[in-house]
Amino acid sequence: MPESSSISLNPRVRFAPSPTGFLHVGSARTFIFNWLYARHNHGTVILRLDDTDVERNTQASVESIFEGLKWLNLGWDEVYKQSERIELHRKTAWAIFEKGLAYRDFTPAHAGEAEKSGAQGTWLFNPGAREMPRQESDRRAATGEPFALRFRVPRELGQMVRFIDAVYGEQIKAADDIEDFALLRSDAMPTYHLASCADDADLHISQIIRGQDHLTNTFKHVLIFEAAGFVPPQFAHLPLLVAPDGTKLSKRRHGPVVSVTTYRDAGFLPEAFINFLCLLGWSPKNDRENMSLRELRDAFSLEGINRSNAVVNFKEPAATAEEMFDPKAVWLNSEQIRGLAVEDLSARLLPIVRGAGFDISAEKMLRITPLIRERIKLLNDVLTAADFFLVKDLAPYHPAELIPQKGDAAMALKVLTKARQVLATVEFKHDPLDHALRAAAQEMGLKAGQMFQPIRVAVCGRKNAPPLFETLEVLGKDTVLRRIEDAAQKI
RNA sequence: GGCGCUAUCGUCUAGGGGUUAGGACGGAAGAUUCUCAAUCUUCAAACCCGGGUUCGAUUCCCGGUAGCGCUACCA
Numbered sequence: 048m049p050e051s052s053s054i055s056l057n058p059r060v061r062f063a064p065s066p067t068g069f070l071h072v073g074s075a076r077t078f079i080f081n082w083l084y085a086r087h088n089h090g091t092v093i094l095r096l097d098d099t100d101v102e103r104n105t106q107a108s109v110e111s112i113f114e115g116l117k118w119l120n121l122g123w124d125e126v127y128k129q130s131e132r133i134e135l136h137r138k139t140a141w142a143i144f145e146k147g148l149a150y151r152d153f154t155p156a157h158a159g160e161a162e163k164s165g166a167q168g169t170w171l172f173n174p175g176a177r178e179m180p181r182q183e184s185d186r187r188a189a190t191g192e193p194f195a196l197r198f199r200v201p202r203e204l205g206q207m208v209r210f211i212d213a214v215y216g217e218q219i220k221a222a223d224d225i226e227d228f229a230l231l232r233s234d235a236m237p238t239y240h241l242a243s244c245a246d247d248a249d250l251h252i253s254q255i256i257r258g259q260d261h262l263t264n265t266f267k268h269v270l271i272f273e274a275a276g277f278v279p280p281q282f283a284h285l286p287l288l289v290a291p292d293g294t295k296l297s298k299r300r301h302g303p304v305v306s307v308t309t310y311r312d313a314g315f316l317p318e319a320f321i322n323f324l325c326l327l328g329w330s331p332k333n334d335r336e337n338m339s340l341r342e343l344r345d346a347f348s349l350e351g352i353n354r355s356n357a358v359v360n361f362k363e364p365a366a367t368a369e370e371m372f373d374p375k376a377v378w379l380n381s382e383q384i385r386g387l388a389v390e391d392l393s394a395r396l397l398p399i400v401r402g403a404g405f406d407i408s409a410e411k412m413l414r415i416t417p418l419i420r421e422r423i424k425l426l427n428d429v430l431t432a433a434d435f436f437l438v439k440d441l442a443p444y445h446p447a448e449l450i451p452q453k454g455d456a457a458m459a460l461k462v463l464t465k466a467r468q469v470l471a472t473v474e475f476k477h478d479p480l481d482h483a484l485r486a487a488a489q490e491m492g493l494k495a496g497q498m499f500q501p502i503r504v505a506v507c508g509r510k511n512a513p514p515l516f517e518t519l520e521v522l523g524k525d526t527v528l529r530r531i532e533d534a535a536q537k538i
Numbered sequence: 539g540g541c542g543c544u545a546u547c548g549u550c551u552a553g554g555g556g557u558u559a560g561g562a563c564g565g566a567a568g569a570u571u572c573u574c575a576a577u578c579u580u581c582a583a584a585c586c587c588g589g590g591u592u593c594g595a596u597u598c599c600c601g602g603u604a605g606c607g608c609u610a611c612c613a
Contacts, residue, residue: 232611
């Protein structure tokens with residue numbers, strides 16, 4: 048079989064972040080799509096740090112990117128750093144130069160920037176450099192005069208550059224509209240375009256899946272691949288993730304919602320977060336939304352990717368943690384929390400509860416978990432949903448809370464007194480508690496709700512809480528009786 | 539300015555020459571339960587504008603508009 052079919056069977060994809068900040072949600076989605084594509088097709092995922100911009104790269108950023116990726120928990124197969132591959136990039140650039148497809152430009156950096164950035168259409172090249180005879184170029188280089196190496200875009204013959212994008216279809220651009228971009232800077236460091244293409248070729252990348260902001264750059268990349276004698280890989284560009292105001296997500300403008308670790312720290316399940324990101328710009332086309340990683344992997348294909356930008360629908364000034372995130376992300380998270388086995392959920396909740404300073408056993412956490420599972424949307428909600436299980440003494444609440452519907456303080460006190468009697472002797476299991484308390488209500492001529500509310504407030508400190516009998520059971524007789532007594536004092 | 543990409547409910551999307559334009563989130567109302575949550579039911583909510591092609595366009599083509607991207611010796 049021809050080589051192309053083996054490529055399509057075992058694709059090699061790469062995720063190539065540049066370490067100039069934390070892991071951005073848009074980058075995370077690009078990584079996820081690459082991962083899904085590779086895993087769906089039994090391919091290889093390559094992580095490549097595109098760190099050729101020495102000025103802006105930081106070690107802190109490298110670490111925070113790894114931190115974000117680690118939380119996503121998807122993994123990869125090979126890792127590379129571009130900064131360790133610079134010789135390869137240079138070799139590629141000079142090979143292009145030797146073919147006459149690049150030239151030295153001795154124009155000082157940033158010279159004539161004013162003309163470039165504005166008025167008269169596209170800047171194409173610096174005058175005098177492109178046409179400079181090779182001998183003169185060599186001579187000036189030999190004297191140590193600094194230069195950038197530029198690609199000689201073949202625009203003489205009205206040539207068209209073209210490629211097929213797996214998402215956007217056939218793309219064609221006139222070479223006339225492409226400027227002589229740099230390959231090497233005057234400090235001999237490779238530019239992004241060069242380094243990226245040289246590495247993609249060397250690493251045998253078969254599919255480049257990346258953000259749509261690179262769509263127009265791709266014409267330059269096709270030119271580089273061809274000039275260096277490589278067959279360009281397949282391209283698939285992803286629609287961008289934007290803020291509710293339509294602008295691209297940025298830390299400065301939009302704050303922590305654009306950072307992956309913010310989701311982690313707020314109590315998202317990584318699988319729910321991945322699920323959410325997948326639904327932005329991609330659809331399985333069968334109305335499925337809540338999907339496991341396995342289902343996503345099985346369903347994923349480039350054909351399902353959209354072409355228009357997707358809004359991450361967060362609220363700019365958020366009152367609560369939950370409010371700052373896209374409601375769909377929160378919903379998916381709560382759905383997936385409910386889908387987790389109690390043991391699994393409990394194990395994820397435990398470090399959060401302990402981290403908040405509560406000394407709680409795994410066994411107790413396991414008993415609390417089913418009672419709050421349907422009541423939390425983010426893992427961190429455990430702290431507010433299960434507070435009364437965790438604290439020794441309840442936070443102060445208003446005594447009026449104890450008064451039942453259509454009742455008064457006297458009724459509340461009566462209920463509490465009766466409850467204390469009944470509960471002192473009954474076995475603390477769901478059914479006996481149920482029978483005893485309902486019998487007591489009937490005896491006093493009260494509705495079940497009128498009986499239960501004062502007790503619930505007494506033991507939970509609020510009206511809204513999990514079902515009463517299960518709660519009493521987990522809390523235990525001692526705590527329950529003590530809290531009922533305290534409540535009775537308040538009236 | 540030049541070049542490119544995009545346009546379906548508030549948001550994510552399905553669909554496609556003839557449909558009551560489908561689903562989901564969010565919102566509203568109701569049912570259910572010891573409260574809350576969950577669950578269930580119901581409701582409101584969209585094809586950017588103009589021209590063409592056609593018996594018929596939201597769908598195809600062109601133009602406009604808007605948004606976004608690229609236009610660096612950033613990536």
